[in-house]
Amino acid sequence: MNPFTPSVLAVAYREFIQRVKTKWFILGTIGMPVIMVGVAFLIVFAMRDVEDSERGKSIGVVDTDGTIADLLVEELNQGSVTASRARNMERLPAAEVRERFLSTPFDYLLILPSGAAASNGFTPAARQEEAGKEKDTNDATDRVTATLLAKDKVPSATRRSARDALQRALLQTRLQAAGVEAVDARDLLRRPGLNAVNVTETGETRSQTLQTIASMGIVYIYFTLLLAYGQMVLMSTIEDKQSNIVEILASSLRPWELMLGKILGCGAMALAQLGIWALMLAATVGFVFTRSGLASLPPPGPVLGSGRGPITSDTVELTSIDLISDSISWESVILALLFFLLGYLLYTSVFAAAGATVSDLQDAQQAMMPLVLVSMVSLIAGPLLMESPNNRWAVILSMVPPFNAVVMPSRLFSTEVPPWQWLLSMVLLAASVTATVWMSGRIYRVGILMRGQRASLPEIVRWVRHG
Amino acid sequence: MQGRSNAVTTFATGCSPEFHTGSRWRRRDGNCYRVHMVNGSALRLRGIRKNYGKKTALDGVDLETPRDSICGLIGPNGAGKTTLLRIILDIIGPDGGTVEVLGTTDLQSTRRRIGYLPEERGLYPKMRVVDHLVFLGVLKGLGRRDSTERARNGLEEVGLGERARDKVETLSKGMQQKVQLLGTILHEPELLVLDEPFSGLDPLNVELFKRLVLERRRTGATVLLSTHLIEDAERLCDRVCMIAGANKVLDGKVSDLKAASGRRDLAIAFEGSSEFLAAPGLVERAADQGGYVEVRLKEGADPQVLLRRALESGVTISRFELMEPSLREIFMEKAKAAGLSASDALPAGEVDGA
Numbered sequence: 152m153n154p155f156t157p158s159v160l161a162v163a164y165r166e167f168i169q170r171v172k173t174k175w176f177i178l179g180t181i182g183m184p185v186i187m188v189g190v191a192f193l194i195v196f197a198m199r200d201v202e203d204s205e206r207g208k209s210i211g212v213v214d215t216d217g218t219i220a221d222l223l224v225e226e227l228n229q230g231s232v233t234a235s236r237a238r239n240m241e242r243l244p245a246a247e248v249r250e251r252f253l254s255t256p257f258d259y260l261l262i263l264p265s266g267a268a269a270s271n272g273f274t275p276a277a278r279q280e281e282a283g284k285e286k287d288t289n290d291a292t293d294r295v296t297a298t299l300l301a302k303d304k305v306p307s308a309t310r311r312s313a314r315d316a317l318q319r320a321l322l323q324t325r326l327q328a329a330g331v332e333a334v335d336a337r338d339l340l341r342r343p344g345l346n347a348v349n350v351t352e353t354g355e356t357r358s359q360t361l362q363t364i365a366s367m368g369i370v371y372i373y374f375t376l377l378l379a380y381g382q383m384v385l386m387s388t389i390e391d392k393q394s395n396i397v398e399i400l401a402s403s404l405r406p407w408e409l410m411l412g413k414i415l416g417c418g419a420m421a422l423a424q425l426g427i428w429a430l431m432l433a434a435t436v437g438f439v440f441t442r443s444g445l446a447s448l449p450p451p452g453p454v455l456g457s458g459r460g461p462i463t464s465d466t467v468e469l470t471s472i473d474l475i476s477d478s479i480s481w482e483s484v485i486l487a488l489l490f491f492l493l494g495y496l497l498y499t500s501v502f503a504a505a506g507a508t509v510s511d512l513q514d515a516q517q518a519m520m521p522l523v524l525v526s527m528v529s530l531i532a533g534p535l536l537m538e539s540p541n542n543r544w545a546v547i548l549s550m551v552p553p554f555n556a557v558v559m560p561s562r563l564f565s566t567e568v569p570p571w572q573w574l575l576s577m578v579l580l581a582a583s584v585t586a587t588v589w590m591s592g593r594i595y596r597v598g599i600l601m602r603g604q605r606a607s608l609p610e611i612v613r614w615v616r617h618g
Numbered sequence: 619m620q621g622r623s624n625a626v627t628t629f630a631t632g633c634s635p636e637f638h639t640g641s642r643w644r645r646r647d648g649n650c651y652r653v654h655m656v657n658g659s660a661l662r663l664r665g666i667r668k669n670y671g672k673k674t675a676l677d678g679v680d681l682e683t684p685r686d687s688i689c690g691l692i693g694p695n696g697a698g699k700t701t702l703l704r705i706i707l708d709i710i711g712p713d714g715g716t717v718e719v720l721g722t723t724d725l726q727s728t729r730r731r732i733g734y735l736p737e738e739r740g741l742y743p744k745m746r747v748v749d750h751l752v753f754l755g756v757l758k759g760l761g762r763r764d765s766t767e768r769a770r771n772g773l774e775e776v777g778l779g780e781r782a783r784d785k786v787e788t789l790s791k792g793m794q795q796k797v798q799l800l801g802t803i804l805h806e807p808e809l810l811v812l813d814e815p816f817s818g819l820d821p822l823n824v825e826l827f828k829r830l831v832l833e834r835r836r837t838g839a840t841v842l843l844s845t846h847l848i849e850d851a852e853r854l855c856d857r858v859c860m861i862a863g864a865n866k867v868l869d870g871k872v873s874d875l876k877a878a879s880g881r882r883d884l885a886i887a888f889e890g891s892s893e894f895l896a897a898p899g900l901v902e903r904a905a906d907q908g909g910y911v912e913v914r915l916k917e918g919a920d921p922q923v924l925l926r927r928a929l930e931s932g933v934t935i936s937r938f939e940l941m942e943p944s945l946r947e948i949f950m951e952k953a954k955a956a957g958l959s960a961s962d963a964l965p966a967g968e969v970d971g972a
Contacts, residue, residue: 403734
């Protein structure tokens with residue numbers, strides 16, 4: 152039986168034209184990436200602004216022992232703040248230091264506990280004094296906990312750089328105490344790099360960082376798109392009901408033709424949208440590569456101090472498109488697209504059936520809830536997949552519809568999936584698409600003529616059983 | 619393949635053999651369908667049953683409508699008219715009985731030959747008027763170009779030529795009604811099914827609708843219209859079928875129905891005493907208004923006997939007229955005979971009104 156009857160095509164054509172011709176399509180298609188990029192830039196600039204405003208702020212160091220204060224000031228001054236010793240505060244009791252802080256010119260006051268420089272951490276007395284104070288990690292008893300007084304909220308970057316400076320100062324002091332001279336703590340503390348590279352049986356090597364980004368990205372993109380387009384088909388079904396045209400349609404074509412037409416029409420629109428986005432992405436990437444290379448893009452998270460500090464984050468070294476194509480095979484891209492198409496059919500047909508069981512938007516929200524919740528599973532599984540794509544739960548999720556439509560592509564990008572796995576997954580998905588389309592067609596057939604109250608579950612089951 | 623009708627089980631349940639004369643077989647989806655040759659009937663329904671859960675909407679309804687006729691489907695709201703129409707249109711399937719439309723039981727193939735105007739009708743508000751009509755035309759099997767041409771001509775004809783490129787939502791309600799009707803007849807259907815076509819129409823559109831419906835009929839189409847307004851049916855229809863309480867109460871040509879119900883009502887204007895009306899074997903009831911009386915004769919009574927009796931009693935007769943019963947009176951009578959109360963048979967506002 153040919154599913155592409157003239158009626159199906161007529162409905163699909165109408166859906167497509169009506170959607171593409173609107174202002175919202177143009178605004179949404181062009182606006183969405185612009186907004187996303189805009190938000191990303193906004194965050195970057197806001198972070199930079201935070202960094203700038205921290206520059207020039209003053210920090211006073213209160214060290215009752217006086218053993219590491221000078222070193223600490225030196226370390227702190229390598230960051231963006233200006234540090235100096237607050238000598239007049241050093242003899243005062245802790246409570247009074249806090250009281251007088253507000254009248255000092257300092258923006259921050261870093262108070263070291265006594266005995267901080269002792270190689271074993273705290274003296275028993277200091278330990279007692281510190282007991283009951285805020286402790287943020289497990290082995291707090293064995294570590295030095297300084298206090299940072301602030302007149303305003305402390306940006307996390309400032310807190311981090313202060314802690315790093317303290318760590319370096321402590322290390323140098325203790326090493327010197329142990330007889331090690333003239334060490335560069337910065338050099339000592341520099342975290343070594345580690346490139347994780349997958350070696351497959353075919354001898355290919357792949358960058359895991361890119362794989363991680365791709366596998367995580369695909370989960371979010373698929374999840375968002377499947378839900379968005381599913382919702383579109385659902386709304387379109389309700390629109391037919393609300394504009395009272397559904398009975399005329401029902402007398403002109405078979406319900407499954409109407410459903411399929413809608414799914415195809417919305418699908419065509421989705422493809423148009425994805426195509427435009429792909430072109431925009433290609434144009435942007437091409438532009439950036441020809442102009443300056445990706446390396447000159449603004450860093451993903453410019454953070455005060457850490458850029459200079461010994462603790463550097465692993466950075467993705469994107470130097471050429473070759474790297475991308477080395478990391479992600481074309482086969483997996485094609486398979487991922489196939490999974491998306493099947494997933495699209497699965498999600499949209501379920502959403503179409505859900506739309507047929509209700510008559511207004513409020514009921515539609517309720518009908519959609521369980522569908523959204525179920526699909527959330529694949530979104531929540533995202534981090535798990537990123538961490539370990541061959542974990543048994545990841546494997547199970549990549550087999551079971553409807554999750555496999557999202558999870559399998561993610562695994563395909565992040566690991567070597569045995570062919571039997573993706574083949575089985577695809578067969579299961581295709582089978583569930585067939586079953587769902589059939590079932591949805593039956594629900595649709597009865598549902599679209601229903602008015603008023605939303606159908607109950609037993610009713611829907613009856614529609615499916617008796618058509 | 620002819621002449622095998624007895625050997626194969628019929629696809630449609632309960633189809634009696636005499637319907638299959640002149641039919642041929644077609645295999646489709648593994649089922650056997652009878653495709654009937656063109657015969658005199660546009661519609662032939664036998665024993666249609668439909669239940670919604672425990673509620674019986676139709677209980678064995680038969681209906682036969684010849685081609686080129688306008689058939690009125692009458693009955694109160696909730697009588698099962700819309701259900702019957704939906705079954706004819708193959709929007710829903712019957713629980714039992716056979717449906718033959720335009721000479722075939724393969725209702726799938728007849729969709730394009732039918733134009734349907736449902737009671738709950740609407741259009742896509744965001745579409746341009748002409749695009750909308752083209753869409754409806756294409757769904758009915760017209761080519762896009764042909765459909766566009768017909769849509770433009772139709773819009774000109776009903777005075778909406780200027781609005782062809784406007785969005786549907788910018789049109790007034792009356793204009794939208796015109797567009798809806800145009801969408802129903804654009805593909806020149808052989809069977810026009812109209813569900814309460816005049817409800818909610820402004821008077822000008824009622825006239826336009828009637829004109830267009832009669833025009834379609836003149837070109838050979840059959841019209842089936844359901845209405846709860848008996849007077850509309852009486853004016854427009856050649857035939858009427860009344861459904862009440864899930865059953866057919868009455869069916870036939872309007873003229874036959876009137877003839878069959880007999881002329882038993884008399885209007886008499888006279889001068890003198892009304893004593894002549896006191897004839898127990900003759901008069902069932904009389905509404906004497908002094909000089910004018912409306913008389914209902916007993917069944918089988920001869921009006922001539924009453925006339926003679928009046929003259930013999932010495933009154934002067936200035937008017938003695940046999941009155942034709944209105945459809946409404948016939949229906950009330952039939953409904954009563956079928957054991958239905960007047961309010962069952964006709965909607966509340968219709969029972970006492972003119």
